[in-house]
Amino acid sequence: MGLPQREPATDLPERVTIYEVGPRDGLQNEKSVVPAEVKAEFIRRLAAAGLETIETTSFVPPSWVPQLADATEVLADLGDAGLGPRRPVLVPNERGLDNALAAGVGAVAVFGSATETFARKNLNRTVAESIEMFRPVVERAKDSGLWVRAYVSMCFGDPWEGPVPVEQVVDVCQRMMDLGADQLSLGDTIGTGTTGHVSRLLDALDAVGIGSDRIGVHFHDTYGQALANTMTALRHGVCVVDASTGGLGGCPYAKSATGNLATEDLVWALDGAGVQTGVDLTSLVQTSVWMAGHLGRPSPSAVVRALAGSD
Amino acid sequence: MGLPQREPATDLPERVTIYEVGPRDGLQNEKSVVPAEVKAEFIRRLAAAGLETIETTSFVPPSWVPQLADATEVLADLGDAGLGPRRPVLVPNERGLDNALAAGVGAVAVFGSATETFARKNLNRTVAESIEMFRPVVERAKDSGLWVRAYVSMCFGDPWEGPVPVEQVVDVCQRMMDLGADQLSLGDTIGTGTTGHVSRLLDALDAVGIGSDRIGVHFHDTYGQALANTMTALRHGVCVVDASTGGLGGCPYAKSATGNLATEDLVWALDGAGVQTGVDLTSLVQTSVWMAGHLGRPSPSAVVRALAGSD
Incomplete structure (x- = not known):
């Protein structure tokens, strides 16, 4: 199986942490339910391929995301392999946190929005109300010794509001990080962002004290921009990149495509540029084919x- | 129809020339023959969408590329719209040049290889022999007042030889440019290149006097790297990018996918970053849908x- 020729890039970090979102963000929109044991095996294979950080599942109400109603079962199947600070789970609220704590997790993520419309549609709250909802979640998680990530979605464009002002995004990011989260994930949820926009947002966050060392980037490839945007963020010093093995997370053949950056395409780019990820590309491709x-x-x-071929 | 939010990038050229290869490189591998009048209409629509430079066809022997056996007919249909220095045609040898001159073209391109294996397979010659074959083509073209481009393929990886040493690529590029060509096009024919490799090759070419002002880049998206590599080249000062409207040029669903960078995905990236291309994205997408x-x-x-949707 081919691997890229290694020609080190001088303007990239030495090492990048891939934050694998396939089992949660990737699978959550799949219509046919994937059995819990397949999800657990997927996570085991991802870990075996060298992915150190894997978001495993989500403790949202089953009616919201039926695909992930088996969160407790998946974690039980994984045992210790599903716990610890490198196995975050998504929690929407305190009840989700309760369930996550009961499952023994070592890391959680909350999922906010930079825009009012998406906050309303996704969380049935205003941005301010959703942040107040997250406040006790983050506080209690930190008090319990958990690592906490704060997603902010719609950081570039919003399907209802259009372009999202950088100042508005920075304001929401500040309020989310002020809750006490360890890491911010900037989401280009509809994939419309471009490289100058990425630079401007990262500069603006840096200017208010949210440096690249606390930022992960989460690009969708809906307009083919995900990898180019990611590389721009890396040149700004970002060292955490969200990606989904196999590009899971939206049908690429449909108008509503919202596919995540494929982990394999990212690893190819980073392997070639001499950036360490710890991931074995051949194993990862085999895992995608299996999934x-x-x-x-x-x-x-x-x-x-x-x-791997698909013809 | 949506357009990207404009957030100017500070590290890119103000203006980029898109060298549209859809009608030639894009169509040449299509199995079912596209009628000459459709090809001519495709070129007219591309020009109407704002693409200033369009490679229209190829004067290769019909047995090599049956799809482009109608070169004379396409140019006759186009009339003046198919001529001039911004409407290059590919010519493999002197006979091809004769036919191109007879058709009245104002620009030609020759297509060389950085590797011996591909030179042998594509041109049935060694690299040295192929350069000698191009010598009278370029000389006569320049004597006739034509603009001349020199493609060098397999600049990054070769399917038979594997990684291609940068020094070898630079040597072939020098010999091709020494023939008197106006522009060099660096081809990542199998799409394996990554950003550090792009930087290293451009630096090495600059060191031997082939500056970015004479270079175009031609990336294939086989491994998802085309846009990221292109943006790296632009940051190095390259201002000419080869792209194919609709991503024509290889089936994306097949193992042998060799798809060109889609012009639309490039225009999205450049529009968003505030780089002028002269292209109207909406018209271009309509043209792709039509094609x-x-x-x-x-x-x-x-x-x-x-x-435009495909679901």
Whole structure:
């Protein structure tokens, strides 16, 4: 199986942490329910391929995300392999945190919005109300010794509001980080962002004291921009990148495509540029092919298609 | 139809020339022959969408590329719109140049290889022999007042030889440019290149006097790297980018995918970053949809899928 020629880039970090979102963000929109044991095996294979940080599942009400109603079962199947500070789970509120704590997790993530419309649609609250909802979640998580991530979605464009002002995004990010989170994840939820926009947002966050060392980036490839935007963020000193193995997270053949950056395409870019990720690309591609078999359709990842074939 | 939010990037050229390769490189591998009048209309629509430089066709022997056997017919249909220095045609040898001159073209391109294996497979010659074959083509073209481009393919990886040493690529590029060509196009024909590699090659070319002002870049998206690599080249001062409207040039769903960078995805990136291209994205997407109708399958361009839908 081919691997990229290594030609080190001088303007990138030496090492990048890939924050793997496939099992949670990737699977959550799949219509046919993936059995808990397949999810657990997916996570084990991802870890075996060298992914150190994997968001495993979500403790949201089953009616919101039926696909992830088996969070407790998945974690039980994983045992210790599903716990610790590198196995975050998404929690929407205090009840979710209670369930996560009961499962023994070592890290949680909350999921906010930079725009009022998406906050209303996704959380049924204003941005301010959602932050107040997260406040006790983050405080109690920190008090319990957990690592905490704060997602902020719609940081670039919003399907209802259009372009999202950078100042508005910075304001929400500050309020989310003021809760006490360890890491911020900047989401380009609809994939419209471009490189100058990425630079401007990172500069603006840096100016208010949220440096690149506390930031992860989460780009969607809906307009083909995810990897270019990611590389721009890395040049700004960001060292955490969200990606989804096989590009799971939205059908690439549909108008509503919201596919995450494929982990394999990211690893190809970083391997080639001499950036360490700890990931074995061959194992990862094999894992994608295995998962694609369970989902019954080929992976949209270019690297998976090129290396494993889908014809 | 959506357009990207404009947030100027400070590290990119003010203006980029898109060298549109869809009608030639994009169509040449299509199995079902596209009628000459459709090709001519495709070129007219591309020009109307604002693409100033369009490679229209190829004067290769019909047995090599049956799809482009109608070069003379396409140019006759286009009339003056198919001529001039911004409407290059590919010519493999002197006979091709004769035909191109007879058609009245104002620009030609020759297509060399950085590797011996591909030179042998594509041109049935060694690299040295192919350069000698191009010598009278370039000389006569320049004597006739034509603009001349020199493609060098396999500049990053080669499917038979593997990684291609930068020094070898630089040597071939020098010999091609020494023939008297006006512009060099660096081809990542199999799409394996990454950003550090792009930087290193451009630096090495600059060191031997082939500056970014004479270089175009031609990336394939086989491994999802085309746009990231292109943006790296632009940061090095390159201002000419090869792209194919709709991502024509290889089936994205097949193992052998060799799709060109989609012009729409490039324009999205550049529009967003405040880089002028002169291209109207909405018109371009409409042109891709129109062409996809003729080809009977959806465009692999992410932007076309997102804006025009394929579901």
